[in-house]
Amino acid sequence: MKIFSKEQIYEGDRLTQEKQQISSTDLMERAGSQIFNWLHTRMQGAQVPIHVFCGIGNNGGDGLVVARHLITHGYNVNTYVVNCSDKRSKDFLINYDRIKNVTKKWPTLLSCEDDFSDINIEEKDIIVDAVFGIGLNRPVDAWVKSLFNFFRSTKAFTLSIDLPSGLPSDRGVEDPEAVVNAGYTLSFQTPKMVFFLPETAKYTVQWEVLDIGIDPEYLFTTQTEANLIGKNEVLPIYKPREKYSHKGTFGHGLIVGGSYGKIGAVTLASRSVLAVGAGKVTAYTPKCGYIPLQTAFPEAMVITDADEEKLTKIDFSIDPTVIGIGVGLGTDSKTIIAFENFLKANKKPLVIDADGLNILAKKKTLLKLLPELTILTPHPKELERLIGSWKDDFDKLNKTKAFAKKYKVIVVIKGANTITVFNDKLYVNATGNPGLATAGTGDVLTGIITGLIAQGYDALQATLFGVYLHGKSADILIEEFGYQSIIASNVIDGISLAYLDLFKQPEQPQVEQEG
Template sequence: MRKADEITIQTQNITSLDLMERASTQIFNVLHQRLQGAPIPIHVFCGIGNNGGDGLVISRLLVEHGYHVKTYVVNFSDKRSKNFLINYDRLKEIASEWPTQIKSEEDFPTISPQDMVIDAIFGIGLNRPIVPWVINLIKHINAARSFTLSIDVPSGLYADKAPEDKEGVIYASTTVTFQLPKLVFFLPETGQYSQDLEVIDIGLSREFIAQTPGFADLIGKNEVLSLYRPRHKFAHKGDYGHCLIIGGSYGKIGSVVLATESSLRIGAGLATAYIPECGYEILQTSVPEAMVITDEEDDYISNIDIDFEPTVIGIGIGLGTGEKTINGFESFLKKNKSNLIIDADAINILSKKQELLEYLPPKTILTPHPGELKRLIGDWKDDFDKINRVKEFSKKYDAIVVVKGANSLIIYQDQIYVNTSGNPGMATAGSGDVLTGIITGLSAQGYDPLHAAVFGVYLHGMSGDLVVQSTGYQGLLASDIVAHIGKAYLELFKKPQQIPPQGSQTSS
């Protein structure tokens, strides 16, 4: 982002002060459009760098438009950025009340829950621990529970690591960030500091941004549309692959039901479930479209013996980790020639016997939840360390890893994809089994493994988003996600609703 600023200043023949004015005016426009002159007390906390300079510009514009504004300079150092000083003088020229200097806890202002706070203390350039009294100021602001808007990033949040003091970060009601989203907004440890995110275009060089690789790719509807493979008129089921779902044990056959039906709902031409004998009637009744092969054992899988070569295999859901199951899984891996999607207990077995990882085919997809991931790659210091560890694992074994979470990450070597679909209602039993089936079914249809993982995670989340419109978060079941897979496909091609101009009439 710093480089984008520099290139923009050069190519557009403007100064850094001009760019600050432009960016801050954009944030003011967002505020003004929503507040419409409301007589709300607004507290603007400014640091002494360029993020503070942004805050001073916003304060000046608010004052010029008649808002009730109090501006504070968080005076934690003797250093000032040049643009901060210029905007400090500009604000003093027009404000009836000069900015208040905060130098210690004695200077903390009273903030009411009905007030509004604009946080411009630190930006994305924060790279060192915060002085203790400023941490206490941040805690003081959070304790007020007023609506808080952070500029670019909540103060106290680093761009590339988790904060040392988890309470020493602004909990923003909304963060308005410049030009591009930042990875910290999508990771479990750091995403919690922004309830809502808005990205505003401040006119940075589009050419530079287009030519410069990002740290990660944000995946939404437009991105996955390019992955979609339409069906042709003369297609038959053989064109869309034969997937095999292997898993289940006594009391855990439902996981295979969910995965098998998902693989068919997502479009696989054929699906076979390989399960212990105890699940035969359940599978045949629950998913009549699927074929079923049973193991020689009644309650668990011990010997995976199939007489055909499937297009792709999804394995691990409900599998169990008994000794005979582990031996059967090891034997299967050593002779397998199909592409693999590995989940749940199959990942746990690999964690116990890591020498088996050498038998994974290229671009095997693993879909661990956080506990399974920790068993596989070891503990991590923070989410950034976790990403680096997954990258190392991916490179070593040529594997694609889906790191499941609120914003699931799909990682392949140095490539990171951040998913944007899904909701808290999907934190429910069986949701991961559905994802395994979806990715397996897409792989069966000939999607590249990485595309199958990215597209599958998005469609899985979109299905869940469609479900909660009628069930709410608590009422969502994994089987509901399966039932909405077809609607998720249709949602891809739905045009945004056009809002009629004010004063126009539409027929009912």
């Protein structure tokens, strides 16, 4: 699914009006009607008080359409106009006149804090937030911030139209009190990037996209900077297996890492290489890793360094398809030298995680030695060491794009809604949950991506597919384990379930037969 920018949304609206020969007012009617339909389907005429707060721009116009349809369908509606400027959009004014034609209870005008001090909203009520949309380009007035704080104080369910009011669509939040906290946001035609970033996603608990009939050709042909990656996007990537294939067909992954007390990281990554479908896996560790690996994971082949506790040399005679390096590696001075010498000699595709990233951050000249399309999988702190600090999440993405472009690498920003950055493009993963916030799951992801490259997936395919499978495994597992009890080994076991889910058909509703 494409994630359109603010400018692309405006262009889609304009082109739709032109090609479908409709006015902006008609498109607003269509959008507001979709919001009403969503509410009506769920409420079925229930007489819960609904409080619709409308700004004086196009988002407010959408809110007036919703309020008008609620009124004409017999709902208990209170409508308010948040009079925050002298400028009113044409479509707002048209819909203001229309709502006055269907009710004697005209919208209440709010111009200062005193105007809403005696409004009674109870916790069981519903607030529809239609104050500001994506066009907001100025600070929110102090009295409007007080209104948003009033929303929060009521604890009423808050439904935001298109975007929580006050939340910028293309930059970070400067004043948290100037943003509505929505229980649910209904976004027109496309999700907004702010739904997926740690600093801004918290302003809506849930979101949903409503189709308002934007021109299909425009939606299909327009290239976006960001894309949401779910099942529909990864299914075409999947490579089915031929009947007469064998283990050599699916490649040989090498996992390099481990140090005294951290052999488990190599074990998890190596297991993941095979669990995702690679034909063979070899682990390269210090001597202390030999017995644990041969005992815990007999399917792996093991090569060891001469040193008992750390890697002092990375030297092997095998010919792997791909190498995953860094898990549990440590940053001993001898290990750093070994890592540098390895990079100078290596010609194989690389997946780098954990201490491999930390060594690159300590010695940034090594970044120039990375093969093109090397995959880096940092968590936020590792990313900060690589690219420096950032002002907000949008600044983080811009700095990561510049870094990825400079070194011709793929960067996987791990976290909720893991984002893959490559060639000025952002790929937002749709799977995963807080159950992955546990030690070792990053090692599992390294092994998954390594194992997919071993099988012949290109670097970007392996990254997107690997991140999806990793998250989907956790999504399936929470039904059995809950968030708190998932451990990294469980995620490996769930890879098979994530594969099976790719081809699972949605359940059809049962129709009762009469007779």
